[in-house]
Every structure is written in structure tokens, then in C-alpha cells.
Amino acid sequence: MTRLDEKQIISLFQRIVSNRKHTHEDVETFRIGRKFGVLKTDTLVFSTDVPPGMKLEDVARKSVVACVSDFAAKGVRPLYCLVSISIPRSFSRSHILRLARGFRTASKEFGVRILGGDTNEAKELVISVTMFGVADKIVRRSGAKAGDSILVTGRFGRTSAGLEIILGKRKSDKKFASLAKRSVYHAVPRLEFGIDAAKYMTSAMDSSDGLSTTLVEMSAQSKKKFLIVKLPADTALDKFARMNSMNPLSLIFNGGEEYEIVITARQKDVIRIKQIAKKNGVPLTEIGHVQNGSGVFLQGHKAPIRDLGWKHFSN
Template sequence: MRRMGEFDLIRRVFFRTTPAAPGVLLGNGDDAALLAPAPGRALAVSSDMLVAGRHFLPDVAPQALGHKALAVNLSDLAAMGARPLAFTLALALPRVDEAWLRALAEGMLTLADAHGCALVGGDTTAGPLTLALTVFGEVEPPRALRRDAARVGDDVWVSGVLGRARLGLALLCGELALSGPAAETARTQLLRPLPRLALGQALAGLAHAAADVSDGLLADLGHILAASGVAAELDVDALLREAAAPEVRALPPATALSYALAGGDDYELVFTAPAARRDAVQAAAVRAATPVARIGRIVAGAPAQHPLADGAGRVRLLDAHGRPYPLPDGVRLAGFDHFATIAA
């Protein structure tokens, strides 16, 4: 009997013969997949790479890693207001462990099935543990949420809670000690984020601009501001009260502010919408079963010198009375640095 090769195993674990998903004319098994968005819709395409030691701890459970690898890509589609269609997976492995690989596939494909997102191709090679995914979605172009569409007078909103994933990382790295349900919730937020696809689609055509909170609220809102050539004023008191996770608010002030404003890995949506549409935004959030909080407003700012410029400096932090917010000593407001190692 012929021994199953390592990459035969990978293909058998990941690639399944299933009925074609809507929008997928040809899935895995050929030189390329064929995708066809619905009439009047455009493809939304995004890629993310996760590297051991930079984006995740090397000893993370494989099922959680599979889930998160796809979730962070689906979060990009959520930020565009797009519906998922399909994705590809490129995988580098230092060695092939069948049990580990099957758990990775289970975490990834369970999330894919939940959102009707078909795996339609990919590649494998030997090397340091790396997962690179490209995800495809569809959206009506006039309704797409774009970073460059924020307008002066818009409200600034954020979904869910902020800082919980950064707390989860602190617990895993031994920076803080916390036990009980709050600790478990924080670790789950870090390892198994839920992409806000329902909210993104509910906001399409209603909100102006959006981004997912992957590198931290200030950094990702800054991308919107730079692309749109505007600035923002954030009510930090409102943000802490309505958007920061309760267990984050309970931390020392400098730590709480650092986690809520710059923690990263939350995969919530930060978005702008006309002030006149507040009731509609709340209604969309209810339909999507996702809480949202209004935390600031868009104001005039100088045009960006480059659309990819760092826009975090365009954010003014104010208190509830509109005065500059007094930051406590020790606050760290830099977003996630992709060239900084998180684990040896």
C-alpha cells in the first residue's frame, strides 16, 4: 500500500468535495478557482499573513489558530460591508503532525461553513509556521464602506468592546494575573475573535467609512482619517464607559487607556456615519445583534500627504466637557508593530 505523502494529507484534510457555494463556479482541484459575484456586485479581496512569534504565540492551540486565521480575514470583509464568498490558504509548516493539522482545519473550516465561505485553493510548503489567507467577498460598489469616505460632521462609532483581546494577551504572556470567567472571556476574545460580518453588511449604504480594529483603535481610526483627509475628536470618558470591556475598566487607569485605545486584536469595527442617521445606525446594530457606541465625531483636518500615511496624530482626545483629556503617566498609545516579536 502506498504511504500517504505529507502534502497528500494536507489536501485530504483541508480540501473537501462539497456542492459549489453561491458565487463559486469552480472550487479547489484545478489550476485556479472561478468566482462570479452576483450581478451588480464587485469582488472585495483581502489578504492577511499570520507568522508564529509575531502574530500568534507558537504554542497556541491549532483549532484556535485555524479559527483566528480565517476570522481576521473575514473581519476585513466586514469592514467593507461585504458578504464572504471564498478563500484560499497558503500554509508553511516546519513539519507535518496529522493530529495538529486536523485540529487546525477543524477550527478554520467550522468558521468558514458558518459564513458560507468556501475554501477554493491554496499552496503548501516546508518552512517556519506561517498561514497566509486571501479571502473574497462581494458588495455593491456604491454601498461599500471605504476608508476614504469619512466626512466632517460624521459621528464616530465602535462596535462591541475594546481592550479585551489585549488583556487576554497580557494573561497568556504573564504580564497580569486574573482568574475566573473574566480571564477566560479575555483569552477567548484574543484566540477566537468573531468577525462583525452581520454588522458590516447592515451598515453598507448607511455608514460612510469603516475599518476593523486590528492594530488598535487609534491606529485603525487613523487610517480612516488619513485616507479621508479629516481629523477626529474622541470623548475618552464615553469610550471608557460605553466601549471598553468592564474588566479593562477595572485595571489601573494607564493600563485601561492603553488597552482600550491601542490594544489591538479586537476585530471590532470603527466606523463613521452621518449624525442624522443615529437611529438608523442603532437599528442596524440591533438587526446584527451587535452593540455599538458613539465615541466621537469627525472634524476638519489637513489633507493627507499620502493616503497610507499614519493618521493617529489626527485624533484629539477630549473629556466629556470637550477639554483635552489628561492622560495618566505610563499610557502607551502606539498600535501593533508587525516588526516586533511577541514571543521568542
């Protein structure tokens, strides 16, 4: 039997179930008068999405972060959400209280009101969050133009390294290990930055499936070539990679769950975006530029960067 990957499954459902053309976006939108209603749903499954040692409070928060990050990349403030939670019979009152506290923390942190949801019993913890907001416009994945700059928030590779450290597979110095593990357990979506900078973006996408996946998808949707000339990582990642005989490019491009934003913008707007990033305390790196053509290339390399990020049903 042929095993389908995530994109193939989505395409199959779109063709059979939906009468809408697939938008290839982080969120779904619909018209409300002159505005857009914005919806996003995301599911967390304990056995595949929760690393060892993560507190239940952070598990609940993570399920909300996944949706908030997509809203951030679209420049939209989320307003409300529904939470459906399936709980194993082994969970005690203490377990459930810890989850509830995590949802309360996320609600306050991101200004999202949890209206309600559903509960069920399952063999393991499963959380589905559906989020809603309203926007005047949406920053699409497909708007990059030749001459635009490519920028990313945050530092890439830390989350991949952090997971390796948590799983006990790699060694690291204490300072980098602390930063890397925190990026896994307590990711911070760039919500306020995304909302403030949206007006200057020509395209944007959440990076939680991996930087290579995001760049390849934006390049394909925009029908443009993306040339990468600078890596969005710090020297500590290079040290970690050397210490463990790993390829730093793989850590940077092929990780996942970094919840950063990949942006294209006109060169004249880059200064303004950098100012907004500084105001919001968000690290920002200009990593390349958009050209006519196709594919994603790292300067000095002939072969294109392949989409090797995270994919359910494949990884």
C-alpha cells in the same frame, strides 16, 4: 542599515512593483462590469501571531478571521478563499487534522467556500489566506464628513488585557480573565452587521491593528478631525488596569487584533445603525464626532492621540 516599518515596506513595493496607486484600504478592488471584485490576503506566522495555549483549530480559524474582518468593514460578503499552508516536519497527522477541522469550522461559520490552495514545508507553521468576493459598492476609509458620528463595535482593551493574562504578566478576577482570554483565542468578526449597516456608513475600517491606528488612518484619509468623547470599554477593564497599575487608555487605544469595525455615519443614520447592531447582537458605542480640521483628539486632552497600534517590523 535603516529598518523600515510596515507602511514603508508597502509603499516601496507599490512604487516599484505596482502600476496602481495605493488605495490605503482594507481590501483591494477591481472592476467586474458594474460591480467590484474584492480581494484580501493575510498571513499568519506561528511565532509572531499565535499566543500560548491557542488550539490548532483556533489557529486555523484565526487565519480566516483576519480576512473576514476586513470584508466586514467594507460591507462585503466573502465568497471564496484559497489557503496556502507551510507546515513544519514535526507536525503529525493529528496536528494537520486539527488544522483542517479549524478551516472547516471557519468555512461554515462565515459562509466562505475554500476552493484549494498550496502546501509547503517550513521551519514553523505559516498560513496565508486569500479571500474573494463581489460587491456593488465599497465603504472606504476616506468618506467621513464634518458632523458625522463616530461609532465602534465591541469593547476595546479586552484583547490587550487577555494577552497580558495569558502570558502570566498580570492578575485578574476569574470573570474578566475568562472574557479577556476568549477575545484572544476566539475573536468574532462583525460580518453580518457590517454587511447590513454598510449602506449607512460614510467610512469604515477594521480595527485589528489597534484603535489608535484605525482612528488616525481614517482621520488622515478623510482629511478631518476626529474628536473622541466616550471610551468604548467597560468598568471591568478599569478594575483590571487599577489592579495592575496600568493605563487603561493604552489598553483601549494601543492594542490590536480586536477585529472590530470603526464607523463614521451621518447623525440621522445612527439610530438605524444601532438597530442593526441590536438585531445582530453586536455591542455598539457612539464614541465621538467628526469635525473640520485634522488629527484625533480625546476630549479634555490638548495633545492628539498618536498612532501606537500594532505594526509589523516595529513592535
